[in-house]
Amino acid sequence: MTVSTVASSSLAESAHRTRQAAQQLGYLSGDAKNAAIAAMADALEQAAAEIVEANAVDCEAAQQEGLAKPLYDRLKLSESKLQGAIAGVRDVGKLPDPVGVAQLHRELDDGLILKRITCPLGVLGVIFEARPDAAIQIASLALKSGNGVMFKGGKEARHSCQAIVAAIHRGLNSAGLPTDAIQLLTTREEILELLQLDSMVDLIIPRGSNAFVRFVQDNTRIPVLGHADGICHIFIDQSAVLDKAIPIVVDAKTQYPAACNAVETLLIHQGVAKAFLPPLAAALRKNGVTLRGDAIAQEIVEMEAATEDDWQTEYSDLVLAIRVVDSLGAAIAHINTYGSRHTDAIISESPQAVDSFLAQVDAAGVFHNCSTRFADGFRYGFGAEVGISTQQLPPRGPVGLEGLVTYKYQVVGNGHIAATYSGDDARAFSHRTL
Template identity: 60%
Template sequence: MSSVPEPSAELLQRAGAVRMAAVSLGQTSDLQRAQALNAMADALAEAAEAIVAANREDLDRSAAEGLAPALMARLKLNETKLAGAIEGVRKVAALPDPLGSRQLHRELDEGLVLERLTVPLGVVGVIFEARPDAVMQIASLAIRSGNGAILKGGSEARCTNEAVMQALQQGLSRSEVSPNALALLTTRQESLALLRLDGLVDLIIPRGSNELVRFIQDNTRIPVLGHADGICHLYVDAAADVGQAVRVAIDSKTQYPAACNAIETLLVHESVAKAFLSAAIPAFAQAGVSLRGDAASQSIGVAEAATEEDWQTEYLDLILAVRVVSDLDVALDHIRRYGSRHTDAIVTGDSAVADRFTSAVDSSGVYLNCSTRFADGFRYGFGAEVGISTQTLPPRGPVGLEGLVTYRYRLRGDGHIAADYAAGTRQFSHRDLPL
């Protein structure tokens, strides 16, 4: 961690303010937090013109600096996209309260009752690239779940992020939640120093490139939740409906190619390869997708040859690697070798094959006969997401409110002491009570 600077006095003060606000926020009622989110949404709507103008400034500057097309796509926040993000804030406000949920209610003995209740994590630090809509998603989920949030967006979105944060804090100022519950960092020095705020920050969530995630994981003592790669696969099985498979493949790649849930590799069973690729190749060409294939797929019409590197690449662009496989086992082996445990899908009409695929693929999302683009917190009904986790420990997949709470054991007694049970003068009943 020698490359990570110590936090400045100013950053420590700001993080401390977020921490204090989070303590108060964790004591608020469901209604107070929901009202705070609706006030945030109102303020965003009022500031929509200024936010879109700030985004145009970021887009113009980033285009002049040669920002990659995939990041430019993520950076764009027009009126329609902003309206959708604001609606997402309101949807989070309408979700059930994630706090105070009783997960365990057990009588240990007469008058000695144990409960397990959901509580906030505390303060989350989120570092992301080129996604100004992420500011709204993360802020709404954090406030709704009773957590403070320190956010650091990429420099390419600086103007947009500042305009969005100003509106969010303006909205909070009209509610019973302190605006200090949210903070925006603007410099690289601050984002690096954030990694040293153990004791003030409880969880780091990176949203960005493989390099960003790996760097954060290697340079902080704070727990990290996230995913490094989004190498998603679609397997077209021998029993696939060709028309359905083409539709799913096109959507999985082209609906938003810059997203981490877009497919990067297409696996096709050899018995259906000719029929499928004959229909899919012109459809991909019309959508502007460049295909890179193995020898078998090239013999059917894929123009470019794929290399070993293509199976390991998250393009985030209109490029797709194609491989023809002899059977399901080869497809599963390919996904195990090259996949990132993000989202993988199969198109098939064979229920036995479907069951085997969905049980054998160890990814956070495994889909049958539908697009990988559904791997999203909003589409899951979470209102929004703070990110997608590909780790095996929970939370996994799109992380919404449930990923931002932990639990606390609360035990109520009446003068009970452990010595009585050690001596055998009292016995545990361990009787479960209604939740």
């Protein structure tokens, strides 16, 4: 297995090559990009055994080095997980082309026409810990949106990333596209170098722990898309149905505890706490979950004491903090104080309570009567996602193709000059939508 990396030349030169390749991608037709995406998926399928084998090497080394369990869970790439990622690549090919879309078409005056047209960002710098499948998702989205990518995976995923990018390069080659469009960085030192390339790289996408994402945010002038924490909540309202609440909470905590959309804090209304907590605790413990609760929760069910730190911790593991609150308002206040603006859910049969929760909770995702684990680009029908953004400005939440394009204004006239529209005899604009 071989894969070209950027170790043989300076990072700035490599970024320049990626930018040139991205310019070529930006002019491709939708059909040409879809054909390339299909070729990428075929190449990944053909290399599936090789990729899983490379991942096994990484996983064995990670176990020997004592990699933290949440990171190990993200690192492990099973055959089914890989096939799911490849299916996501094919789904991206089915999505509408996000480039060249006229968002605005307006007549400013007779013969003077304004258009706002979507276009690629340029070059993406993607840095991630573990999670080698992120390379697959982001490569497909980048290709569809006409962007180049420079990947830097963690050292724990080195063999996995090399196998994946090698397969992607074979797909690009078969489609007649430059492999420089997707490059793999290999050394830790290149991370800081990449973060300084604000003239070459248009967006940084970090995927990893909260400390890692914060490090990236603090060390670059390039815009960063991502989230530092995934502190997700579920609030059980006093009108909730127990048989509905138990499977939702268990799923949100245990279906994939290392995911950023797994629930970390359970809030429960005091009006149902005595009836709900014992069966909830039993179901969670049956799935290996350790519980940490406030004083009221501890009076109802024996569990470890929760501290102030627990309300602001992303465990990424089978640990759940529990707090009993006296009202919906108290639950909302807790979430808006300690939450990370990722995903928060309410379990309730009260339309008034649901409306208040969905309107007042400040998060990218606000859910009703379902697991927080649905906060995912693939599950939203985006084909895949480059990450989840918790920032206030768009894009927010799971970011698919729409987060990888920007726009430009095109104005076409026929000898028009601005002076015509100023002064005592100024001509009026028509501003007519076409």
